[in-house]
Amino acid sequence: MTTESVLEAQAQARPERFADLFAHRRWIRRSQPFQHVYARDVFVPEFYQRLTDDLALIQRERPELFGQVASNYSAAGARLADLRDTSLAVFSSREWHDLVAGIAGVTATGDVEGSVHHHTPGAPYGWPHNDLNPAWFPGEPPGPDEVRLPGGGVDTKSGARASGVVARESIRAVAVLFYFGNPGWQPGDGGETALYDHIAEGEKLPELTLVPPLDNSLILFEVTPRTWHTFAGGNTKDRNSVVMWVHRTKDETIERWGGDRIVYW
Template sequence: MTGVMTSRVRAQPAWFTELFAHRRWIRRTGPFPHIYARDIFVADFYQRLVDDYARVRAERSDRFRPVTGQGDPTALGLSELRDGPLALFATREWHDLIAGVTGVTATGDIDGSVRHHAPGSPAGTPDNGLASALFAEPVPGPGEVRLPDAGAGTRETVRAVAVLFHLGNPDWRTGDGGEIGLRADRGDSTGPTLTIPPLDNSMVVFECTPRSWHNFAGGNTTDRGSVVMWLHRPRHEAQRRRGAELVDRHR
């Protein structure tokens, strides 16, 4: 089942709202609840994101690190991207938009990276996203965000919302591979129930639950670029909502 939704979040500043082509995003219920959107940003800003992605790949190639089990991409953390258009994904405005459309009360903590899958990347292992993360004290205040600080994290959170945004994949066609597979059961031997194509300027968003199994489908014939990020909730809240045993399994 699908339905067109218009995000209902508190008023955002003009500079932020002007970046969007529209906010009529699609809410789907299967194989687990998720939001899918196409042509998210206006053409000019989307091109700035693509140019910034190309710049950081060229200028900071030595800073991209392998991410195992996720189709083996290389990634550069959002904490290193605070000086260009890609920094949008680490703003409170973006955080609050995503929290608002998913109905999640998030902490203001953001983790994520820009990723690159080389041609012929393998499929990733299905994952539901319920992983722990450590952030420094204190909890971000209104209007603030906090990103991971290596070695300084003592405040434990659990991923609450996953965001996967596609960019730098021009002229993708069916058969080119590199989709995102969604399934409600990790052990489903028939493969993903639904595949999300890596179309430029498109995005899938979902709350991390015991059923939100997803993976990189692999087999991409060309380079694939994306931004992958998470919003968080306190561990005690995740334990209350999901069960302490299940949440602790992902520590």
């Protein structure tokens, strides 16, 4: 495994107030089982406490925001697009978009998709997937200081919308999983994220790397046809995370990997 610090290069590009949210710049790039970035103690304690306080408030006072993420997935999710009046808006900000795109080396569109995921205890193991999926966003492409979130009468997964509504298809380019609201996690508590070095049809699942859901930590990676991962299940306690993506154009995705590698819903 090779490692290197990756956050320092982005330090000068961020507004000072945004930069002050981070506890340090020692985000580590790992090469196995695929290229990804891992960081502990991401945010300063004061801001991390705001995130966990807002999570608890949302879960207590706005439970209607949480819906099933997918028919075959055990998490309930609250969309970042519905949480922009909380500290969780940091994950749908242009500064965060540009930071994660820069770390991954991706030219991103300004489109941001994501939600807060909550797994109740005993959630089942997920299925390996690579996140190379499309998403549809309303309106024209955002400007250089803007982001575009799902909604606006456009179905995110299918692009379905009323006549006359403008929508664009883009493809997930960088995935971020930020773990929070999981105090006291210990080995054996389950709920890790499993990373695979490959998935081949007809073969047994390969050896995997388990990323623990430690509070105030994250994993970040460019989405490619081989970024296979899943929720490892078996959590003995509630498990919370932010799962979000920035996107690239469909044309760039096709140029790099071919249109047949895009996984449609």
